[in-house]
Amino acid sequence: MTEGPYGNDVALDRDAWGARSPSQDSLTPGPANRAEFAAGIIADIAAAAQPDDRLGSKDELREQCSVSVGTFNEALKMAESRGFVTLRRGPGGGIFAAQPTPMVRLGNQFLALKPDKNTVADALRMRNALDQLVVEDALLYSSSADVSRLREEIVRMRAAIAANDVRAFLHGNWASQSHLARVSPNQILRTVYLALLNILEEHATELQPMPGQTLDEAFAARIEHYVQMADALASRDREAAIRVAIAHRTGPQPSPARPA
Amino acid sequence: MTEGPYGNDVALDRDAWGARSPSQDSLTPGPANRAEFAAGIIADIAAAAQPDDRLGSKDELREQCSVSVGTFNEALKMAESRGFVTLRRGPGGGIFAAQPTPMVRLGNQFLALKPDKNTVADALRMRNALDQLVVEDALLYSSSADVSRLREEIVRMRAAIAANDVRAFLHGNWASQSHLARVSPNQILRTVYLALLNILEEHATELQPMPGQTLDEAFAARIEHYVQMADALASRDREAAIRVAIAHRTGPQPSPARPA
DNA sequence: CCTCCTAAAAGATCATGATGATTATGAATT
DNA sequence: AATTCATAATCATCATGATCTTTTAGGAGG
Numbered sequence: 282m283t284e285g286p287y288g289n290d291v292a293l294d295r296d297a298w299g300a301r302s303p304s305q306d307s308l309t310p311g312p313a314n315r316a317e318f319a320a321g322i323i324a325d326i327a328a329a330a331q332p333d334d335r336l337g338s339k340d341e342l343r344e345q346c347s348v349s350v351g352t353f354n355e356a357l358k359m360a361e362s363r364g365f366v367t368l369r370r371g372p373g374g375g376i377f378a379a380q381p382t383p384m385v386r387l388g389n390q391f392l393a394l395k396p397d398k399n400t401v402a403d404a405l406r407m408r409n410a411l412d413q414l415v416v417e418d419a420l421l422y423s424s425s426a427d428v429s430r431l432r433e434e435i436v437r438m439r440a441a442i443a444a445n446d447v448r449a450f451l452h453g454n455w456a457s458q459s460h461l462a463r464v465s466p467n468q469i470l471r472t473v474y475l476a477l478l479n480i481l482e483e484h485a486t487e488l489q490p491m492p493g494q495t496l497d498e499a500f501a502a503r504i505e506h507y508v509q510m511a512d513a514l515a516s517r518d519r520e521a522a523i524r525v526a527i528a529h530r531t532g533p534q535p536s537p538a539r540p541a
Numbered sequence: 542m543t544e545g546p547y548g549n550d551v552a553l554d555r556d557a558w559g560a561r562s563p564s565q566d567s568l569t570p571g572p573a574n575r576a577e578f579a580a581g582i583i584a585d586i587a588a589a590a591q592p593d594d595r596l597g598s599k600d601e602l603r604e605q606c607s608v609s610v611g612t613f614n615e616a617l618k619m620a621e622s623r624g625f626v627t628l629r630r631g632p633g634g635g636i637f638a639a640q641p642t643p644m645v646r647l648g649n650q651f652l653a654l655k656p657d658k659n660t661v662a663d664a665l666r667m668r669n670a671l672d673q674l675v676v677e678d679a680l681l682y683s684s685s686a687d688v689s690r691l692r693e694e695i696v697r698m699r700a701a702i703a704a705n706d707v708r709a710f711l712h713g714n715w716a717s718q719s720h721l722a723r724v725s726p727n728q729i730l731r732t733v734y735l736a737l738l739n740i741l742e743e744h745a746t747e748l749q750p751m752p753g754q755t756l757d758e759a760f761a762a763r764i765e766h767y768v769q770m771a772d773a774l775a776s777r778d779r780e781a782a783i784r785v786a787i788a789h790r791t792g793p794q795p796s797p798a799r800p801a
Numbered sequence: 802c803c804t805c806c807t808a809a810a811a812g813a814t815c816a817t818g819a820t821g822a823t824t825a826t827g828a829a830t831t
Numbered sequence: 832a833a834t835t836c837a838t839a840a841t842c843a844t845c846a847t848g849a850t851c852t853t854t855t856a857g858g859a860g861g
Contacts, residue, residue: 359622385652467667468657574844576844614813802861805859807859817846819844821844825839826840
C-alpha cells in the first residue's frame with residue numbers, strides 16, 4: 282500500500298492546506314505560512330456549507346482565522362482562486378461558499394501531489410492506456426491543417442537526423458504526439474495526456490532502439506510511424522491508425538510498473 | 542476542432558491568468574481582479590527565467606506590476622502556491638523563479654478548465670480506458686483489508702437493494718470502484734480515476750439495465766460483478782479480474798463520445 | 802583556520818486609515 | 832404599478848508605518 286501526502290484517506294475535496302498553525306512542527310506537510318493556514322480554514326468552512334450559502338462578512342470570517350486584514354485577504358484570494366468561495370459586494374454581500382467544478386477539484390488535488398521516483402513509469406503506463414483514445418479523436422476531428430502540421434514535424438525530424446541532432450529529433454517526436462493530442466475535443470483527456478507527454482519528454486534523453494535494432498533503424502522506424510499515422514489520419518483509416526499507435530508504443534506495455 | 546479557454550494554442554505552462562488588466566472588456570476570460578492580473582505578470586516573468594534565478598526584490602517586481610503592496614502580496618501568494626516562484630529572506634533574498642512540478646503544472650491547467658456538456662461522456666470514456674490499469678494495480682497491491690472493504694461494501698449494497706434504496710445502492714457502486722482505485726500506488730492514475738468517478742457519480746441517478754434485462758437483474762449483475770472482483774483479487778486471478786472489469790463496463794464502449 | 806558576533810538585507814505579518822466601486826433595499830415620484 | 836433616486840452595506844484597492852523573523856556576509860577574536 283502506498284500512502285498519498287496525507288495517507289490513504291485523502292478525501293476528494295481535501296487539498297494541501299491543513300488547519301494546523303504554520304508554527305507547528307510536524308512530520309507531515311502543513312501550510313507554509315499564515316495565509317495558507319487561513320485559506321485552509323476558509324476552505325473547511327466553505328466545504329461544510331451548502332454552495333452559495335453566505336459564510337459571513339470578511340471581518341466575521343477573519344475573526345475565525347485570527348490573522349490580520351492583509352493576511353486574511355491573501356488567504357481569501359487563494360481560496361477564491363481554488364474555487365472554494367466567491368465574494369460579493371453590497372448589502373447581503375460578503376463571502377459565499379462555492380462548489381469547485383470537477384476540473385477545479387482535480388486541479389486542486391494535483392497541486393497537492395509531489396513527484397516521486399515512479400512518476401515517469403506511471404506516466405508512461407497511463408499514456409499507453411490513453412493513446413488509443415487520442416488516436417480515435419484525431420481520426421474524427423483532425424483537419425487537413427492538423428495533418429499538415431504533423432507532416433511538417435516529420436520534415437523537421439528528418440532534418441534533425443541528417444544534422445545528427447538527437448535533441449531536436451526527440452523534441453520533434455514529442456511535438457508530433459502533442460499535435461495529435463491537441464486535436465481531441467475531450468479537454469480532460471487532452472490535458473492529462475499532454476501533461477503525461479511533458480513528464481515523459483523531460484526524462485527522454487535518447488531514443489531507445491528495440492532489441493536487435495540499430496540506432497539508425499530506430500530513427501527510421503520512428504519517422505515511419507509518424508508517416509503512417511499522418512496517412513491514416515488523412516484517409517480516416519481507423520484500423521491502420523490504431524495499429525500504428527499500438528505497434529509503436531515505447532517502454533513497457535501496460536503491466537506492473539514497479540516491483541511488488 | 543474545439544477550442545480551450547484560450548484557443549487551441551494553450552502552452553503547457555500557461556494558466557488561466559492573462560496579463561490583461563482586469564478593467565479591460567473582453568470576450569475571453571481574463572483575470573477577475575488586480576491581484577490575479579499581477580500574479581499573471583509574476584508567472585510570466587518567472588517562466589521567462591531559469592529555475593532558481595533571482596527575479597528581484599518584492600519592491601522591484603511590484604513596480605513592474607503597478608499595484609499596491611497589499612495587492613502585490615496577494616498576487617505573490619497566488620503565484621507561490623501555484624509553484625511559479627519561491628521567496629527567501631535575508632541578503633540576496635527576494636523572489637526566485639521556480640519550476641512547477643509536473644503535478645502542479647497539471648493542476649494549474651485543470652484549474653483553468655470549465656465543465657461543458659460533454660464532460661460526463663468524456664469522463665466515462667476515459668474511465669473505461671483506465672479501468673484496466675486500476676484493476677491490475679488492485680491485483681498487485683491490494684491487501685486482505687482492501688478485499689474485506691470491498692466485501693463490506695457489497696453487503697451494504699445488498700442491504701440497499703433489500704430496502705429499495707436505489708440511492709444507497711448507487712453510492713455503494715461508486716464507493717466500491719473508489720476502493721479499487723485507491724489501491725493503486727500510481728498517484729496520477731489514482732487522482733484522475735477518482736475524479737472521473739466523482740464526475741460520473743454526480744450524474745448517475747439510476748442504474749441502467751442492459752438490453753433485455755430487468756432492473757432486478759441489473760442490480761443482481763452489479764452485485765455479482767463486485768463479488769467476482771473481490772474473489773479475483775483475493776486469489777490474485779488476473780485474467781478473471783480483467784474479464785470481470787471489461788464485462789461490466791457501463792455506458793458506451795470506447796468510441797466516439799460526440800457527433801462528428 | 803575556525804568560531805562567534807554583529808549589522809544589514811529582505812521577507813512575514815501586523816495595524817490603521819482612506820477612497821472608490823458595486824449592490825441591495827426602501828422611499829419617493831411619475 | 833413601474834421607475835428613479837438615495838442610502839447603506841460590503842468589498843477592492845491603495846497608502847503608510849511598525850515589529851519580528853530569517854538569512855547572509857564580514858569582521859573580530861581565539
